[in-house]
Amino acid sequence: MIEQSCAQMAPLEEILGRYPREEASLIQVLQDVHRAYNYLPCDVLAKVSQNLGVPLAKVFSVSTFYKAFSLTPQGKIIVRVCTGTACHIRGATQLIDEARRLLEIAPGETTPDMGFTLKTVNCVGACAMAPVLIVGEKVHGNTKPAKVAKALGVEEKHHAH
Amino acid sequence: MITLTVNGKTVRAREGSPLLEAVRAAGVEIPTLCQHEALEPWGGCRLCLVDVTRPEWNGWAKMVVSCMYPAEEGLIVETHTERVVETRRVVLDLLLARCPETPLIQRLAREHGIEKTSYLPNPEPTDCILCGLCTRVCDHIGVFAISSVNRGAGREIAPPFHEAPPDCIGCLACAEVCPTSCIPYETSDARRTIWGKAFEMVRCPKCGKAHITKAQADFYAGRNGVPRSYFETCDACKRQEMARTFSKLSAGAVGGMETGKQGNRETGRP
Ligand code: SF4
Numbered sequence: 001m002i003e004q005s006c007a008q009m010a011p012l013e014e015i016l017g018r019y020p021r022e023e024a025s026l027i028q029v030l031q032d033v034h035r036a037y038n039y040l041p042c043d044v045l046a047k048v049s050q051n052l053g054v055p056l057a058k059v060f061s062v063s064t065f066y067k068a069f070s071l072t073p074q075g076k077i078i079v080r081v082c083t084g085t086a087c088h089i090r091g092a093t094q095l096i097d098e099a100r101r102l103l104e105i106a107p108g109e110t111t112p113d114m115g116f117t118l119k120t121v122n123c124v125g126a127c128a129m130a131p132v133l134i135v136g137e138k139v140h141g142n143t144k145p146a147k148v149a150k151a152l153g154v155e156e157k158h159h160a161h
Numbered sequence: 162m163i164t165l166t167v168n169g170k171t172v173r174a175r176e177g178s179p180l181l182e183a184v185r186a187a188g189v190e191i192p193t194l195c196q197h198e199a200l201e202p203w204g205g206c207r208l209c210l211v212d213v214t215r216p217e218w219n220g221w222a223k224m225v226v227s228c229m230y231p232a233e234e235g236l237i238v239e240t241h242t243e244r245v246v247e248t249r250r251v252v253l254d255l256l257l258a259r260c261p262e263t264p265l266i267q268r269l270a271r272e273h274g275i276e277k278t279s280y281l282p283n284p285e286p287t288d289c290i291l292c293g294l295c296t297r298v299c300d301h302i303g304v305f306a307i308s309s310v311n312r313g314a315g316r317e318i319a320p321p322f323h324e325a326p327p328d329c330i331g332c333l334a335c336a337e338v339c340p341t342s343c344i345p346y347e348t349s350d351a352r353r354t355i356w357g358k359a360f361e362m363v364r365c366p367k368c369g370k371a372h373i374t375k376a377q378a379d380f381y382a383g384r385n386g387v388p389r390s391y392f393e394t395c396d397a398c399k400r401q402e403m404a405r406t407f408s409k410l411s412a413g414a415v416g417g418m419e420t421g422k423q424g425n426r427e428t429g430r431p
């Protein structure tokens with residue numbers, strides 16, 4: 001059942017030590033695992049299930065329910081473009097286009113060097129600053145397409161040919 | 162016991178029992194899709210909606226799901242008010258959009274006057290109505306092999322990682338309880354497969370019928386502390402054996418009583 005090569009279990013041991021071994025700890029453990037591994041590796045989830053005594057099917061159900069969790073490896077930096085109503089009206093589409101162009105990936109994808117994952121999210125609750133771009137933990141409000149390259153910290157590519 | 166009225170008819174019910182029982186006791190039929198008498202009510206399909214009110218509510222009424230709402234003294238239940246019927250119709254219209262090719266949904270929709278969904282039909286038709294009966298029955302048995310995964314439009318019932326579920330014992334309970342029969346499985350004397358997992362069968366030592374999987378026998382034996390051999394015998398043979406034992410016992414008991422009586426008579430006689 002495990003496709004990924006055995007992920008390092010060391011961070012997990014430490015995470016499991018932080019919480020009581022009970023079902024109620026599940027979400028906290030998953031959040032910490034996600035932070036440590038940048039996604040939820042399936043062999044780690046199997047261990048979590050065993051350790052907390054929560055059936056694997058339940059662990060999988062919770063892991064797939066929350067948008068904040070990814071079951072596939074993600075880039076080091078997660079780039080989120082808000083596509084909520086306010087951001088949509090104020091140009092979210094152009095931000096996405098610009099991010100796509102710079103990173104050469106579509107929303108939901110990860111760059112081959114595992115540097116970036118591009119995502120779209122619904123209203124992040126900062127509509128007054130629309131359109132909103134979030135790079136890692138940093139929120140960029142009132143963004144314009146021209147500012148995306150700087151926010152991402154990537155070189156503006158001058159067309160190759 | 163308490164008394165309430167359903168569509169004007171007085172019925173008696175156990176206090177706190179689901180209103181649905183009282184509705185049925187009154188001989189009224191309302192559709193349900195996510196309810197099963199062996200499982201806790203869940204309130205997922207919203208088809209069993211009814212209006213409830215009380216005299217002191219001055220004409221105000223609320224819509225509740227009858228499979229979960231507890232029966233109370235003096236409650237006035239109406240099962241087919243205009244808004245209830247209309248809401249049920251919306252639910253069926255949506256279900257038909259999700260499952261445009263599913264006979265059960267087509268029939269229920271037609272019974273409510275819907276021939277075609279008024280929404281955009283699902284471009285990838287499914288038969289699963291997400292009633293949760295399969296996962297709930299599996300949880301109830303204590304296996305927890307499958308669950309609801311993803312959310313919103315992408316929600317579905319699946320085993321962990323969409324692979325053969327490690328915990329599944331191949332009991333087929335999920336497939337049997339599924340109202341639209343949409344969980345595929347195969348079973349023969351030699352093998353059973355469900356959710357992409359293959360199982361070896363156990364043959365009844367008496368009649369040779371392959372009636373349960375090895376995994377089932379192991380699971381039941383592990384759980385109940387009853388020897389595995391008890392589960393290996395099929396139900397039909399178990400019943401026969403039981404019948405034989407009882408007839409032997411009762412023959413013995415009758416014989417014993419007669420001897421007793423005789424003894425009494427003998428000793429009782431002067
Ligand atoms: S067949 Fe497997 S998934 Fe279905 S109820 Fe039985 S144990 Fe659960």
Ligand code: SF4
Nearest residue numbers: 289290292293295339
């Ligand atoms: S598979 Fe069947 S029982 Fe399970 S949720 Fe879907 S319709 Fe209900």
Ligand code: FES
Nearest residue numbers: 082084087123126
């Ligand atoms: S719509 Fe983007 S923050 Fe609300």
Ligand code: FES
Nearest residue numbers: 204206207209228
């Ligand atoms: S039967 Fe009551 S909500 Fe489904």
